[in-house]
Amino acid sequence: MKSGQCLLTVEPYDGGYRVRIKSGDTVMFSSDTPVSLMIRTAGRNTEKEYAVCYEKLEGDGRTLTATATVETVAESLIRVTDRYYGDGELVTLERTVKTERASGSDEGFSSRVMFEYVGGTPSFDCMDWFVPGVWNKDPVMDSPEGVASSYGVSAITVKDTRTGLPMVTARGKDTGATLSVGRINPEISSDISDFRAKSHITDENYLCGSVGGVIRKNSGTVGICYCYPASEEPYGYFSDGKPVKRYHPVKDGFSSSYTVTLRADITDGYNEAVMSSYMSYFSASDIYYFDADVGAAYDECIKTMLDYYGTKKTDRMTICGLPYGCFVSDGHVESDLTMEMGFVGMEISAAYQFMRYGYLTGNSTAVSYGEAMADMWAENSGLPSGVLKTYLWSNGVFDSMPCYLRRMTDGMEGMLDCCRIAMSNGKEYKTWLSLAEKYADFLVSRQNPDGSWYRAYDYGGEVFSDESVKRYHQYYDKDGINPSSKNSTPIPIRFLVRMYEFTGEEKYRTAAEKAAGYVIDVLVPMGKYGGATVDGHERTDKETGVFAMYGMNSLYALTGEKKYLDAAEQAAVYAASWMMVYDYKIVESTVKTGEYFIENASLSGQSLITSGHSTVDGFMAYTYYDYFRLYLWTGNVFYYDFARLAENNSKRNLNYDGRLGYASKGLCLEAINAADFFFITSGNAKADNPGVWLPWCGIAHIEPISIMTDVFGTARVEDAVKQPASELAEKLKAFGAGGRRK
Helix, strand or coil: CEECCEEEEEEEECCEEEEEEEECCEEEEEECCCEEEEEEECCCCCEEEEEECECEEEECCCEEEEEEEEECCCCCEEEEEEEEEECECCEEEEEEEEEEECCCCEEEEEEEEEEEECCCCCCHHHEEEEECCCEEECCCCCCCCCCCCCCCCCEEEEEHHHCCCCEEEEEECCCCEEEEEECCCCCCECCCCCCCCCCEEECCCCECCEEEEEEECCCCEEEEEEEECCEEECCCCCCCCCCEEEEEECCCCCEEEEEEEEEEEECCCHHHHHHHHHHHHHHHCCCCCCCCCHHHHHHHHHHHHHHCCEEEECCCCEEEECCCCEECCCCCECCCCCEECCCCCCHHHHHHHHHHHHHHHCCHHHHHHHHHHHHHHHHHCECCCCCECCEECCCCCECCCCEEHHHHHHHHHHHHHHHHHHHHCCCCCHHHHHHHHHHHHHHHHCCCCCCCCCCEECCCCCECCHHHHHHHHHHCCCCCCCCCCCCCCCCCHHHHHHHHHHHCCHHHHHHHHHHHHHHHHHHHHHCCCECCCCCCCCCEEHHHHHHHHHHHHHHHHHHCCHHHHHHHHHHHHHHHCCECCCCCCCCECCCHHHHHHHHHCCCECEEECECCCCCEECHHHHHHHHHHHHHHHHCCHHHHHHHHHHHHHHHHHECCCCCCCCCCCCCECCCEECCCCECEECCCCCCCCCCEECHHHHHHHHHHHHHHHHHHCCCCHHHHCCCCHHHHHHHHHHHCCCCCCC
8 A cells, every 4th residue: 555655565474464664675664563462461560462463364455454363371362453545645554452252360451553663773763753742853852751851761652642643753864764653533532530540550441542662672673653542651741650551451352443544755854754744644634623703702802801900009110911810710810910021921912902902992991001011011121231021020029030032022022012003093102112122132232143042141131141040049940941042042033023124124134034044054953942931941842833933934924035934834833733633521620610621612722832741721822823824825725724723723712602601701721731631720729719811811812813803804714715815915915024014
């Protein structure tokens, strides 16, 4: 059967049949024993592998059915039937495992579909790896808690529910031989919560598998595999550092079935392998697209944020803006008027949205709120060095934490928007623009010769370093903050392009293009991004990839140079891979918030945040305008479909129609973790009903709706796409990167 440039063949071997994947006459991957069963002994946390060839083949030219039987030491007899068929690109394997005869000492079984890399060594290092939202190429920049953070193990496998899409792609570094194994449209369910369960459990209702790689010491190779039921190695995230293994029961007549999809190719590099395989699996998936009422979502989010606006007089200033967050269940404010300029606070972006809403609707109160917020930050957050104080306590004191590129850039993008809306309405904005210009000038003056910036600076504008410990010791962790890392370089690019559009200052464009050169030359070849999630250690994350997409899209809009479009596509697919495109039922919640979510919301449209855990959030709601314009530029329907997913499915966790029972219709949960079939959310663990909303949650929904409406006259990509292509192109051109004067 054909798969891309490769051919899947079944041929005689050792008295039976094996499966091989070839490119021409060259064998790239082989499954000499295509049936691999792991048998668990009753009363023990031990297992024995039985690996055999196929015994019998039947085919009709379109499908191939292969069978094998395994007889265990305890004399259980298990029959495996595999059915193969393909479409020229993807090969589907349907497997059924049935116990014909059970022995009392054989308690459970799991099976593996595995292909060994013929050109490799018994080491993960001989290949580059990709598991969406979990494993990106190699251990570099992975979280220390990540399952793929160390290659000194015999297996790295993660269950379906920890991935954006349950698949693994592995590419031979020396040969370019590339194989993907995974599940399309997975049917996932469980009656037990892995969060509470033991490390080894046999349960016929556990319907969840795992993907990854296994070292095959006997053959001296590494295998790419899918395990069913799931096996998590070297550990699960809630297993105290131990492997987590699930089995189906060995009992007379019991059978289990599952389907995996294979894709083989020869690729020129890691990014090509990832992009082609992920888009292929995504496109083959029967994704459910929620039909969100985007207009209602906008209205409820902006109204909720206006309701939470507050002011407070202190000895130092009058604070005004949004509180740090609130509990969704009762609306109780968590931290009064403690606030962040950007990141999870997005105070200045909220100021812009208040002004925009106020001018559009004639709501002068909303305008005044936005102006007061912009004034407060413009008058109090600047420093002579050009860096910004970004975290304000409710007593009017700025926290002396590191000045991260992420927080500062978020804030100044919002400030530039405030300038644009003020100008278009004949209002004064010079103080606001002055702050944005000082920060942009700081970026120009402190840009490294290679085009990069550091992740975090001190108040003097120097890289946050050992010398800063005396002042900021409580925040300093050289192995965590990694302040001198250059991986955050993508973050300010869009801001600088927009500043160039607004001011005409060539220095901003030059700095943006220089930074893009660093991203293209250094970060794109890494195949991963990290550094934007500044509430934790630097690690691979989706948000830095989103900023890379923003920056490259902005430069492509400005220059039309293909190198920027190519880099934007790489970053866009990387970021997309962190979003969950499937659903499953959560088994357990101990709080009402979780019960409402289980019954009325969805995991599809939520996205993994960083490596090292399985927590998801709604951040990708921000992105649907940028994916839509990638579709308009490239014609690749993947970007249109992903834009629809980000636009609509992200709203399933938003209470805009009241179905979630939250205190306000503009609220949603800031983050949840349900990968272990147990509902966990952020917030005070001692609260009767935890679950918090932070201001960024509202901005993530409002911002792309605003941009889509300003550019195309409609908030929905489904409506915008109906406009003539020439009109859409002209509207994109007129908007540019979003910094032009109105």
